[in-house]
Amino acid sequence: MPIDSKTTDNENIKQIICIKWGAKYGADYANKLYGMVSRNITPPFRFVCFTDDTTDVRSEIECQELPPLDITMPTNTMGKWPKSRLWGEKLGDLTGNVLFLDLDVIVVDSLDPFFEYGKPDDTVLSYNPSNPLERLGQTSCFRFQVGSLTSLQEKFKADPQGIADKYRFEQRFVTRNAPGGVKLFPKAWVAHFRRKCRQPFPLNYFKTPKIPKGASIIIFPGDLNPTDAISGRYHPNAADNIKDHLKKIKEPKNLKSPLRHLRHFILPVNWVEKYWKE
Template identity: 55%
Template sequence: MASTVLAASGGVKQVICISWGTKYGAPFINRLYAMVARNITPPFTFTCFTDNRIGLHPEILCEDLPPLDVEMPVNTRGIWPKARLWGEKLGSLKGPVLFLDLDLVIVSSLDDFFEIGDPDDVVMAKNQTTPLERLGQTSLFRFPVGKLLPLQQKFRADPQGVADTFRYEQRFVSRNAPGGVTFFPRRWVLHFRQDCRWPFPLNYVLAPRLPKDARVVIFPRGLLPQHAIDGKYGEKGLPTSPLQHILGVFDATKRRKKAPFRYLRHYIRPTKWVADHWRE
């Protein structure tokens, strides 16, 4: 028997993502689709809202980026172009949709994300970086098409002001979603840096772990799955042996202005389980 959430979308699990510009593109979208397909019970759809359809897997449903004629905020960390998805309509989709960022890693079944709550709920992954704040994470969240229209209207009226007030789009959604937000179980969606990598000095001898109850692992703030696979910390990092990295603490140019202890914490060993899951 289908859940009430699935009943609202005709029994189909609707997964969506968004892509614009050149930072990610087809390799990330195709990889995400493959992970979804391996970890979901049909029927399901995977829809990408994008400005470039070249090279995408034929099973991916493509829609144009929803129009949002505003000047996007500058000097803010929030991913505000996601606001394009908050309109009254969303392509041909109706009912609840599960949004996924392009740079997350799916490690187990997504089915239960369509079972929790009611069709009209906005359900977010819990943000672990601010444990004292009731803050959701928009790397993965479920919402019914059209429910967030009031947020889009507020954002359209003053994009820079909204961004300056809330800094991140996830805080704006958490605090302003009509009817409030609820959360998926905390351990379903894990933060790679916080939940998987080991603290110093264990990070030098143990590869990042994958907790058994994880469903999805997110990679926010510049540390991407390929970095974890390679064993480097971010775009500017270089794969090095543990000893080479430790000795780098005495070289300010290698530390790149990081304080010594912060530099030592920013080391990860190559992470095989990320490569096992993050693939087509």
């Protein structure tokens, strides 16, 4: 069970935060994330959701207003720049160390080590396998001290579109500019679903994606999310069976890169449904 934040020192508890804005993710994502966290953490803990809509959010979740950030967000960029709201001097009523989780992650094992790794004042990101030649962090899961990233927010506020155009993704901006640099959690702890869980071609047509050894969190960057994985779709508009997927290879865009299309197929992933629940 979560603790009463009014009577407990934040330095002695584990604090998990998420952010929910707009209509892309409903309350069910926050509710399921809370459920997974509560089953995979040693109390006491707090779970805080910064959001602009508290409708149907379960009562155990502490909902707080989105941190203010009076800027125009960048357009035509792939990064999740609204996360910059978390970089300010203040973060609701939180102080100390916090672990941020994207709403669409799957928690499959204990989160305790994420609070024990490194020093308390370290900024620690997940390892990003998408650019193996670049030491790049991933912000789907990262830990930081409230207020320690204020300089990042100030740089971003000064030129939001310019920063987004230069760095493309907010995790690259954080990796390159966090005060004192960043550390990375051990590679095995956080697994990228598309790159570490799904089977390589042609095994993707015969074997389901797997949970890599040592993983505690599965992240879903890009268009493929947990609901797609459960139904066996590589993205929301993809086919959910082999026959229809193979038929789509005749489409002009897929004829240009047939191997890419063949690789982009997954079988339904039952273990995602097993873990991804309230």
